[in-house]
Amino acid sequence: xxxxxxxxxxxxxxxxxxxxxxxxxxxxxxxxxxxxxxxxxxxxxxxxxxxxxxxxxxxxxxxxxxxxxxxxxxxxxxxxxxxxxxxxxxxxxxxxxxxxxxxxxxxxxxxxxxxxxxxxxxxxxxxxxxxxxxxxxxxxxxxxxxxxxxxxxxxxxxxxxxxxxxxxxxxxxxxxxxxxxxxxxxxxxxxxxxxxxxxxxxxxxxxxxxxxxxxxxxxxxxxxxxxxxxxxxxxxxxxxxxxxxxxxxxxxxxxxxx
Numbered sequence: 001x002x003x004x005x006x007x008x009x010x011x012x013x014x015x016x017x018x019x020x021x022x023x024x025x026x027x028x029x030x031x032x033x034x035x036x037x038x039x040x041x042x043x044x045x046x047x048x049x050x051x052x053x054x055x056x057x058x059x060x061x062x063x064x065x066x067x068x069x070x071x072x073x074x075x076x077x078x079x080x081x082x083x084x085x086x087x088x089x090x091x092x093x094x095x096x097x098x099x100x101x102x103x104x105x106x107x108x109x110x111x112x113x114x115x116x117x118x119x120x121x122x123x124x125x126x127x128x129x130x131x132x133x134x135x136x137x138x139x140x141x142x143x144x145x146x147x148x149x150x151x152x153x154x155x156x157x158x159x160x161x162x163x164x165x166x167x168x169x170x171x172x173x174x175x176x177x178x179x180x181x182x183x184x185x186x187x188x189x190x191x192x193x194x195x196x197x198x199x200x201x202x203x204x205x206x207x208x209x210x211x212x213x214x215x216x217x218x219x220x221x222x223x224x225x226x227x228x229x230x231x232x233x234x235x236x237x238x239x240x241x242x243x244x245x246x247x248x249x250x251x252x253x254x255x256x257x258x
Contacts, residue, residue: 001055003124006099006111009051013044013081013097014115021116022091035155036085041065044081044097052077064207076102078210078233083112084183093117098185100210100233107233110211112185121189121211123218129192136193138221138242145258147197147245150179150187154203162255164202174258184238188212191240192219198241198249202226206233213240222246226253 017040026039045065052061061069063079077099082088084095093116101109112121121136123129129136141147149171153164171178179196181187185208187199192215210233213223224230226237228250239250252258 002101003109005051005055006101006109007120007122009048010097010099010111010113010120012047012051014113016040016044016047017082017088017095017097018115021088021093027089036089037065038082038085038089040088041082041085045079048077048079048081048097048099062206064205074104078102078207080185080207080211083185083208084181087182092182094181094186095183096185098207098211100207100214102210107210107214110214112189112211112215114186119189121192121215123192123211123215125214125218127218129215129218131189131193137219138192138216139194139197140244141197141242142244144198144245144248144252145174145176147249148177148179148195149249150181150190150196150199152180152182152184152187152201152204154201156203162253167200167202167253170252170258176258184208185212188216188240191221191242192216194242198239198245200226200239200249200253201237202253203236204233204238205236209233209238213238216240224250226250 020040045063058071058073060071060073060076080098083098088095096112096114098112108125110123121131190196191199216223222243223240
């Protein structure tokens with residue numbers, strides 16, 4: 001029942017994204033330049049929350065736009081109604097619906113759906129990860145210098161040593177390809193699917209990564225915070241890889257050099 005509700009909510013939101021894509025809609029700005037929210041974010045979110053409340057009215061909900069809908073429950077749904085809102089607002093089809101489910105503080109299930117290229121990623125704890133019901137797995141690349149990486153930059157720049165731009169420069173100056181898609185959930189899923197060898201980002205919120213990180217882990221990858229500790233989506237930094245380049249990528253984001 002939990003999986004069915006998750007997939008139903010993901011599909012319903014995906015239809016809303018498709019129906020309104022590249023059309024006129026209201027756009028407003030949150031904290032920071034170009035940190036957008038659209039009326040479609042709110043419509044997508046409302047559809048997801050409606051399904052959850054109908055199927056599991058006692059469950060806790062954490063969503064990007066609505067915030068916390070608190071309940072005394074060991075289950076928490078963590079929702080990003082559109083991950084990649086800037087892309088969506090500009091008619092760029094690299095965006096998705098992202099929903100993770102946490103039980104007693106541990107992620108147990110996640111779904112990420114990009115309706116524009118019809119890719120549905122799903123993972124359940126202990127049962128592997130899939131894309132459109134086909135099993136996926138991370139790459140076996142073992143050399144960081146030969147990796148293809150992906151990252152993102154925060155809307156409010158982190159003024160700290162070895163920040164996002166400094167790390168990015170280290171890779172670019174050595175010729176290591178680093179992409180920037182604008183959707184952390186898709187970044188994580190594409191690591192899980194073997195399209196990227198690793199992903200790092202300095203500042204994310206729980207709804208950005210909750211679903212994606214369990215998908216990476218269930219695809220055989222490794223996810224930690226930037227200190228190398230087990231990943232907690234309620235802190236900002238993330239490093240997600242195929243596992244084989246993880247220590248080397250950590251060393252760079254922590255201030256080391258290639």
